[in-house]
Amino acid sequence: MVKLALYMKASLEGLESVRPTVEGDEYLWSFTVSCSSCRSMHANPVTFSKAQQRPLTGSRGDAHLVWKCRECGRESSANVLDEAWPPHAYESNLSAEELEEADDSPKSGKGSTIGNGMRQPIGLFETRGCELVEFIIDKSGPWEALGIKKRGKQQTSFHDIDLSEHEWYDYDDARACEVSITELAFEIGRAK
Secondary structure, eight states: OEEEEEEEEEEEESEEEEEEOOBTTBOOEEEEEEETTTOOBOSSOEEEOTTOOEEOTTSSOEESEEEEOTTTOOEEEEEEOGGGOSOOOEEOSSOHHHHHHHHHOGGGTOOOEEOTTOOEEEEEEEEESEEEEEEOGGGSOOEEEEEOOOTTSOOOEEEEEOOTTSOEEEEETTTTEEEEEEEEEEEEEEOO
């Protein structure tokens, strides 16, 4: 059993946080996977969710992903862990006051781009016999984001964000400014 974390890096402009959109236990995670025994890669990305349980062969247990390697015949499994459910939001590293200050003065050269290069875990998985190699965002579910909260104004929510291009741009009417997610990158590593 190996615990793996999905880490995200991004630059957020005019946004406080971004996260996968979850409805109940439903969010489609899509990965390229390889067999831990023979190291062969699955021919296609695999997609699974916490809402789907599949029985393990010869066991009373279930898993969110069950895969049998075509090369060596070994059965492998993966689970979305409860301790990281719902998926964590990728958040700004600035305080509310710093966010508002950065938001108030984008024309003065300070800018309001936040979260640059910060690697944050957004999902946690347990694997047995397989390895999650790469997160495939364009086969996964939609995302949502929260605009920067400003005194006297309602915080804007953005829904159904498509990050398949690894960037996203929109306009926050309440604050009259552009918002964006850029420099988006994902990596998979051992959970701490």
